[in-house]
Amino acid sequence: MSLLRLQDMVRSFAVVLCALPAGAAVAESDPAPKASSDIIYLRGAFGVRTRFDLGPYAQALRQITRSFRERYPNIHPVSGRGLNLATGSTVRNWDIGPMMRIAGDVAPDTLYVNFRRSGNYIHKKLLYPLDRYIEELAGVTVPDGSAMSSSDYVAVLREGDHFTRVAQSIPDPCWPVIHRLCPYRAECPYREQWGLAPLEKHRHVWAFPVAPLAIAMRYNKALFSEYGIEQRPPRDWPELMRWAKILTDPTKGRFGLAIPVQALGWYYTIFLYSAGGQALHHDGEENWHCVLDSDEAVDAAYFFARLRLEKIERDGHVYRGVIGASFDGRSSGPIEYGMNFMHIQYLALAAGTYQNYGFGPVPAGPTGVVRSRFNAQMMGIFSGLAHDERRRDATWKYITFWDGPEARRIHVEKYVEAGLGRYVRPLLLRQFNEDGRYDSILRRIPPEIDAAYAVFEDGVPQPYGRNCELFYNELNKPLGAIWRSEIVRDAIDRDEPDVGKAEIRRILSRATDRINLKMLGKLPEPVLARRNRTAWVVIVVVVITFVLVLRRVFRYFTPPQQMARGLWQFGRYGRAYILMAPAILSIALWMYWPLMKGTVIAFQDYSVLGESEWVGADNFAEVLYDSEFWHSLKVSLYYGLLFVVFGFAAPIALAFLLHEIPRGRILLRTIYYLPAVLAGVVVIFLWKSFYGPEGLLNQVINAGIWVANLLPGVDMPLVFENWLENERMVLFFSLLPTVWAGAGPGCLIYLAALKTIPEELYEAADVDGAGIRDKVFGVALPSIRALIVINFIGAVIGAIRGSGGFMLAMTGGGPYSESGGATEVVGLKLFYTTFGYLNFGVGAAMAWVLGAMLIGFTVLQLKRLSRMEFRTATTGD
Template sequence: MCVSHVSHAGYIEDRDGVTVIHLKVANLPDPSRTDTASRADVAAVARFKERFADIFREKYAQQYKDHPEIYGKYNWDNVQIELHNFSGLKVESVETDLLAIAGNLAPDVLYVNFRKSDTYIRNGFLYPMDQWIDTLPRQELDQRVHDKIWPVIKRKGPTGQKHVWAMPYGGALGKVLLFRKDLFDENNIPYPDLNWTWEKMFDAARQLTKPAEDQYGLLLGRGKHESWFWVSFLWSARSDVMTYDEQTDQWTCAFNTGDAAKALDIYTRLSAEKWIDDNGLIRRGYSSKDTAGASTKWDEGKIGMHFAYIDEKLFSTINPDVTGMVPVPLGPADENGNRMRGGELNSRMLGIFAGIDHPAIRDAAFEYIWYYDSDEATRIKTNVMVEGGLGRFVNPKYLQRYGYHDVLQLTPRGWAETFEIAVNTGKPEPYGRNSNVAYDMMTLPLQKAEQLMINGDLADDQAVRLKQFQEILDDAVEKANEKMLGILTPEQKRTRRITAAATLVLIVIAFALVFRKVIKTFTPPSTSLDGKQVRWGFKKYWSAYLLLVPALLTILMWHYVPLLRGSVMAFMDYNIMGNSKFTGLENFGNVLFDAAWWQSVYNSLRYCFLIIALTFLPPVILAILLQEVPHGKLFFRTVFYLPAVITGLVTLLLWKMFYAPSESGALNKVLMHIPAIVFVAGGVVILISCLLFARRLFFHEATFAAVCFVLAGLFFGFAIVSLASPILMPRGESVGQWVVHFVPRLIDTLPEPYQWLSNSNTAMIACVIPMVWAGMGPGCLIYLAALKGIPDDYYEAADLDGAGFIDKILFVVFPILKPLVIINFVGVFITAWMSSANILALTAGGANTEVAGLRIFYEAFTYLKMGPATAMAWLLGFMMIGFTVYQLRILSRLEFKTTGKK
């Protein structure tokens, strides 16, 4: 018999007279792993399973037996527990744990971090722990929970009452700076110490950076959470991420206060400051921001420094002979010459999922959480670590507590002090209202500042540059307060509601007109003698209707019913755990005034244009060339079709490697050996080719098509020539200097490698190129097949009329391919709006590549803002209506006939 077996996780089973409680746990230690730290955790869990029967008997058995109406009629005298690991798909930059909760697949024991804790609490994902915590001795709680962590785990919930929502394990985590001693020794740089400052770290990073050898001074990062690397600079500059007013219960973003501009200045210089290396190449910054291969580079000695967490229980497993560890550097001096250190304080936490139905599973979940970091469990873990030869990496206070005095002398000198400084000077990771979005909002000014420095738009004078940075931060904080915290004036709210109402009226009218137009477009002309239109014709066409019923019901059930039901969320503050609130037009109003949303729509248009320009016509051109090539047709067809055998994800990862931002990257390595004159010549050839087509079209009075060819030639010609712009037109030069040096520079090569995926000028086109590479071959096959169907008589007739190669393409090939081209155009257009996954894999929306579909995905499934996401989807659908009707009109006019018949 099995009861309470819900889809999300645990259940209770009666197995041969033994009551088995099944518990699904996030981050359950894996017994298959053989490293010492994992074996220590596994040993502690194994001991918990052994002791659970005694714990249950002592604390719960009698209560359960006295109240069978609550706990069920089980044999509570013989209880066991089985633990199951929660596993889910891991996708970079995607909060898959929130997806699991949304899909009712959450584990009973949730992993909680500071940043997402507010989202978990406000949405009702966590069950309060007060009923268990209140029974525990205060001494045990103080020993386990650091004073700075209490505000994170004990705070107001949805009802306004304070509760304990999670319990830390593994002790406090402090952020420190790790450095490679061997690299410092090679460059004669003194090791960092407790008094190290920003300036010293910057100088060390500059000396350690040698891009030609793929060696960098500091490891930073990219993506939506890049600001994790910056936040330590922010805190050390006497600023903060968010502040809280206890009296008003109001959080406010504050990352523009104090010396935040100085923190942004040094971070941007580390990321993108321009300098010239010994080979005369332009370089940017003194850091590596490629986090994907960071661990390999660190192990190979290619990274000089990087920020990392230090664990209270297990300091690290690094080799102290090679790697050193110090607290984060001191920030800038104030007017009195005093400096501040602001590292990050964090902790791993576990919580109880609020969706658990059976109280016995909740009790078991808490007992697991409490035991996993109890004194007994810590003793077991310490013992395994010592026996495994890693005792010197355990915090000395635990070695002292459990009697391993002989191991104490092996502990790396200074590490305990470093940990104490890191924790005492650290600030908790952002945990305020909607702090799950905090890193995203703080990353925006970082990306903007870096792009300005790359473009040369920042002042050389530090005072002026700091003012520029302050303006960037002020604007970012204003947007963060609005986006994260919803801080709006009554007048702003009223304006948004009125605008939203007017927009919705327009949407309703537009949909009505569209459906009317669609019905009219697909209504066939009357064929009856009296001229009357047959509306339905059930009697005559009953068999056709009968055949359509299954398809109609399927589409209705799986498309329109979910669409209509989901549309209700656009008018609600939707909570997947229930208790959703009706908010009227608030979601639509906020979306209409969301600059980030409109930027994503603009990015979608750019992305769509590039996909159509680069993946729609090139297969047609390739098919014609493959058809006309006199020799080696099989060879060329194989070469162009070969990329199609590689799966999409592999293609993207392959090109991500090609896009490596150094000269060692495959694409940069090729381009940096091509002189500027080749790019110029390529652009001129494209322009002349398009002008030749335009000339023939003008001759035949096809003015619109001719103008399109001229514009296409200018666009593609300029795009190719612009690859040489860093060579021919360096920033900061006058027109006169450019003219004087133009001819000599034609034989020069690129002065610096392209930052393909991190520079907003190249990132979008970089996301499209893999689709072109992989899609050209398969895309041209259908056109090749159509070209085979063109009779030779047409070409012979064209020859007799004096038609040239271009005339044959324009007036023989294209008219026959036109229906196929139109159908494919519709497919390419739809694909362009549905291919957000490519951007997610390559840039995750960074470098100004976040398209509308990706924006909606993040809003709904990363931040669980289902209401605004649904409103965005409706607005996007409204914008697509016009083109949809146009496509339907074109398709309705197409006629398909068997070859050879009229």
């Protein structure tokens, strides 16, 4: 057998040797496969589809990706999506997602940039300058373009042979946005990399536009036809209000206009610009200031309030407002909207998706002029690629290809093939109208489509200064206050616009001051100095407090008799120290090292790219004088109080009920424990569906109203409340899911404790004639009091510290008013500040201030633990 096996091995080896020349010949004739090291994977490439969508827009993007890979087979753009908040806030998702990816060290190679973000992206040094790439694209050599002004730099680029390619992608209004001052000043590493001398004040091109954006109106043709309204968008505000009232019928789930409550600021500026006003104004450099207290801003806000608050009579019932205040502004389920606003860049996309919709320009304001907000989708190269020329060049190739001539041609062809050519931008149709193939389409473009695209000529640029990405979030607060103002509501009811506008002006004036101070940082030097002195005093107090607390904790856990024998006693407890060493090292690594690192960050303007600067007590001063931080702390304390009343007491009450019932204990315990089996995300979405306008809660309420209306003289309207947008009730309703899901698991520890109470105590109570109430308060509660006290302190700390994650998924912190978010607890505020906007220094300062406030609860808990003696329990059965 061994000989046969040896012969088989020899034959196999001979076959392999004979096959080697043939294999070599094949290898020579066929090209070698490209090694994986030669392929560049572009992380988070903007525009790459993450799912298989239907329609010409998705088909065009897939074809563009395929064409790019065919032209550059060694470059593979890979899509990447960050965190999407379950709040319906598209604006906040777009703002926070890329920042969180950068914070998590998975930054995309191509950064999506728009006007609002550009200022902060430049200030935080997240973008690589594109000067040399654009000069090469234009076909011109500029020795030192960064030393030129924007106008001079563009003038030099115009001399290039291929400047037409640059002009197709960069409209004139975009140049002030993308050609900006360098935050590095004289220490610019890019000028040094390019062999240029240091220069204190110079400019770079930081982003490349790939799609201009403006606002258009979309209207529901079917609803317009049903109510006898002309098939066109309203021409002005009065016509908009009149048509919206006709279309609004809440009993049928129909509303005249859709405005998402999470993006009030975004929609309000549409009316502001139509009124001829501005939100922020700048002096031509980098100095911006808020002008929300202008007459135009007040007029726009008053009309915006009328859309929400003006009374409407329908079938004998009185309703308020023509706005279907949806989360996302889309028609879904039983809710229908007559009109909506949308980005005109996606007009053809919307036409293909919503065949029953028409499109046109936004209504004109009081001046009769149609003005729209101008913006642009732009791409930038992540500055982390500064020393990776190969990946950086690949990223630039993708950026220029994504909106290059071939990509535009693909877009036009896909829409024309789908029969939607008349919705394509006429400029693109003319650009690719070879041999007159699109002449018939150009002749059939509706007038309202031409008018909608005309807003590109005189659009108002979206604010693009530093911190302008926060502008819409800040604007949500005064607008929410205006919607909830009884003075404004009564003024609209009595048709007294002067009274309503006076109140609106007061609200907007406060918002103007707050935005100028908080967002734009316009504080006088004496005020800054005073705040810094206060911050240093608080820091010293916090440090002294921590030192004294640590000393007290050591005293609690070190009895006097042990102090006499020595503090550590290594000789006596050496083995115990060795056994504890891994746990101590783990805690030191994952708890105390980040704590010390966070202490350092609290005194820095920390950058994830390593360019951190020491700022002293500035971060603490910002936290201490931030009204929103104190508002979020107040919300957290209120939430903690609600949690103690309902969430902490519910498991105790449930444990007593399950302990005392004579039959069915196992079945009932199983039923109450079942919610713990559900995933947290399932619980959240389940309860969010309960709170919607058509949710279970409103159905139960409306069932009671229907029964009550059967009584003579009773005629109550049905309720279509979105309870997660009810500022007074949202915190309580947000708490209920945690109570429902946590009562069953939480009662187990109390059930176990109740089992350890000796049965003799209950028998003695029976002899004394005690009832159920006497047994509970006289026997059971005193027996488990120590457990309740320990859990109580932990529950308070946990409710204040740990509620942020749940609120993030449930409400995102909203609804918002002037003071802040109704559910923006301090943990969520810290999360947004630190990871959403990369303000790590301010976030670390917030954490220290919060820790100093909670240290008292911790000391109280440790003090009680030091006095307790733990023993093995025995059941009373």
